[in-house]
Amino acid sequence: MYLHQDWRVLTVGDGDLSFSWSIFKDLAVTQLTASVLDDKDTLAAKYSQNQMASLNANGVKVFHGLDICDKDCFPASLYNAFDLVIFQFPLIPAFSSKAEFESKGKLHKNTLNRLLIWRFLQHSFDYFLDPKGKQLAYVTSKDVKPYSHWNIENLTPNPQQVGFKGWVEFQQLDFPSYQLRNVDRDKVLKSTASKTYVWGNNHCDYAELNLTPSNKHQANYCNLCGKGPFFTEDDRQVHTHSAFHLRLAGYEQLWQAYLTQNEQINLELFHSN
Ligand SMILES: C[S@@+](CC[C@H](N)C(=O)[O-])C[C@H]1O[C@@H](n2cnc3c(N)ncnc32)[C@H](O)[C@@H]1O
DSSP states (O other): OOOOOOSSSESSOOTHHHHHHHHTTTTTOSEEEEEEEEEEEHHHHHHOOSSSHHHHHHEEEESOOTTOOOOGGGGGGGOOSSSSSEEEEEOOOOOSSHHHHHTTOOHHHHHHHHHHHHHHHHHIIIBBTTTTTEEEEEEEEESSTTTSOGGGOOOOOOOOEEEEEEEEEGGGOTTTTOOBSSSSSBBOOOOOEEEEEEEEESSOOOOOOOBBBOOSSSSSOTTTTTOOOOSSHHHHHHTTTHHHHHHHHHHHHHHHHHHHHHHHHHHHHHHOO
């Protein structure tokens, strides 16, 4: 993961705050602001070992209760203030009840996790990134299912201004003080092959980041699964009818239906005003 020591960095959804602590302590990124979804008491109760005190002792501001999906909770002091916003291993919390599931519109988990990343990107570029800064957003996610079924590289909310720039392999060993934590429990997760996906402004140059482009955006590859290259139309057809592709196509359909429906709601609101 490319991190410049002079960059102003905001972390989002940093469970026990050990990632923020690691980039501060191990990588000397000092212009750092950390944020977590949980309030102080919930975080302390959930993760007996956490880095709240270490960050506070070193003057790193930690914002609690920052729900990246809810722009009404964003502190104005964070507006346009960062070069890079990072969300490590985004994952929606488990539903505590059937009522909670129903309150989220009975959406499939795949759709809800895509929506979490979508909002993260939308809000990072709309609220947190300095238009005159580096304009970067990173999402690290495991390269195994169900995470690899989220089609992360194609989640770009405002493609006129922002584009997916590529990925780098996430090297856990570069972050000795970081422990990947479970979304709901005090459990350290084993490290699995993971990628850091990178989005940036369409008018900026990111050559220094040395990113690998996604197969999904190469000719002769499937833009949904990244499989290929296909040398003949028959090759492509065999893939398009495979169980793997059909499964991802099903998730994609749910996501596109969500987006279409949402846009309609927004349009209706617009017309009724
Ligand atoms: C698998 S855990 C990863 C935790 C931490 N980032 C790490 O790398 O250890 C997923 C994290 O996403 C956070 N999260 C889920 N929904 C969120 C939201 N709407 N806003 C901010 N954080 C969220 C959870 O609080 C949880 O800490």
